[in-house]
Amino acid sequence: MESVDIILRGEFLISTPSAHDNSGWCRDGAVAVRGGEIVASGTWEEISSRYVSGNIHYRQSGIIMPGLVNAHTHAPMVLFRGIADDLPLKAWLEEHIFPAEANLTPELVSLGAELACAEMIRCGTTAFADMYLFETGIVDVAARAGLRIWAGEGIFDFPSPAFKNGYQALEETERLFSKWKDHELVTITIDPHTPYTCSPELLKACAELSLRTGMGVVTHVAETVWEDREIRKKHGGMSPVAYLDSLGLLNERLVAVHCVVPDAKDIRLLADRRVSVVHCPESNLKLASGVAPVPALLEAGVATALGTDGAASNNDLNMLGEMDTVAKIHKGITGNPECVSAGEALSMCTSMAADALGRTDIGRIEPGCRADIVIVDLDAVHMRPCFNPVSQIVYAAGPGDVQDVMVNGRFLMIDRKLLTIDERAILEKAASLARSS
Ligand SMILES: [Zn+2]
Structure with missing residues (x-):
């Protein structure tokens, strides 16, 4: 078994969206990440049989997809x-x-x-x-x-x-x-x-x-x-x-x-x-x-x-x-x-x-790509039932459904909480700008 920094697991994984049919996804998907890079992706069964991590990030109602x-x-x-x-x-x-x-x-x-x-x-x-x-x-x-x-x-x-x-x-x-x-x-x-x-x-x-x-x-x-x-x-x-x-x-x-x-x-x-x-x-x-x-x-x-x-x-x-x-x-x-x-x-x-934009190592969840990944929450009335996660993302999801965001292996948002920006302070400054104009 190979050790990685984190394994993301979700109800669905969209690895590389196919332009020609609605494939490129699987159920019970997982992604192994080490040093900001995607080491492997596939079903949870495949990933958990080859990789271990002290950090399993599991979203039971989540669609894992490229950022x-x-x-x-x-x-x-x-x-x-x-x-x-x-x-x-x-x-x-x-x-x-x-x-x-x-x-x-x-x-x-x-x-x-x-x-x-x-x-x-x-x-x-x-x-x-x-x-x-x-x-x-x-x-x-x-x-x-x-x-x-x-x-x-x-x-x-x-x-x-x-x-x-x-x-x-x-x-x-x-x-x-x-x-x-x-x-x-x-x-x-x-x-x-x-x-x-x-x-x-x-x-x-x-x-x-x-x-x-x-x-x-x-x-x-x-x-x-x-x-x-x-x-x-x-x-x-x-x-x-x-x-x-x-x-x-x-x-x-x-x-x-x-x-x-x-x-x-x-x-x-x-x-x-x-x-x-x-x-x-x-x-x-x-x-x-x-x-x-x-x-x-x-x-x-x-x-x-x-x-x-x-x-x-x-x-x-x-x-x-x-x-x-x-x-x-x-x-x-x-x-x-x-x-x-x-x-x-x-x-x-x-x-x-x-x-x-000239980068083939982002925009997809494949081995060797940078870990720019988001997880979208399906646990909402406009998101169920889910037969096809690609359809759900394009035609049904809204910003409030985005739950976790990772760039280069680092979380910028977990469970809808921003980790790198003081959102409250920014909102107050932006609101007062309009009031004072
Ligand atoms: Zn422009």
Whole structure:
């Protein structure tokens, strides 16, 4: 018998959600974890016949599953939750969000990041990709909370509250890269905001830094019809995707967020260049930007992840809700109930999301993977009976059902109690912010 740090045991285990059928799970499942790594997973019978531990974490009504990956957000925007609803993207951004962001300070950003981390842990998210201002403070908060983070300082042509211009933000990106390059939980990315808020020269500088360092690039692209029209007008008829290609940005290091309005040629180009896409269905719906052609992207072989986007256009950071939405919206659009299955939706925020962000050792419960694991409680009236745990997670579960959260072998929440964040203090600060505005 081999000794491990902890064995998790639950009524069900979802190891790697299958995109094509509702398999990839078993009853009475268990996971053996040692040194933050998954040593083995399978039925309790299999695991208990090979491994021993003084720490058996048993949830009789629990679904053990990979932690969820929120592949695109702006975490501190939880501070703007509900300040400007029901507006088109351009008016929302230019008349409400940019003016509100002009008053941001590093302290406010850190407060927002902590509130966001608490919300994400409660929703079963173990990793997130963040683009914002004063990103250094967000990385500190996430690392302290024990979450896995991809982080990039937002890069624009115009001055941001954090930096005078995009080149200073690029320097900050390099500084963060050197500071965090050996950290287990942190990956720094280069985050030009959009093709229309960055000049071609600045975008080229981003591409060059990526080529030189191997860093990933994250950018919003092809989010609206307006953007598509503007870019085509300014750049000789090129679509936003083709325009980024002309600047050397389209490659396997690029994460293209939104892609609501790519044409068939763009989809081919994204697939050929092995670009990953992040689909943010609720944010795109709320801003009436449209719906990304996810079935066509998946069909073309584009790794497509899910993200909430910022809470100001969502208005929460709940990946369980995002999965439910993505599985339904494409059925409605295509008239095909088989389109985006529950397994496909779940893989878009676990294994496929990890692949999209360039990590094959998270997003699944398999030997050799990092132990980023959540346990969802079935002991609730909306969760019984349970015939298929994948269906239950995608179509029935809510944030309140997430019971335990582990990242890299460390518990961040046990029995719905956050262990790395002082939730009460954060709630009080966030509540008083709204009262004083
Ligand atoms: Zn965004």
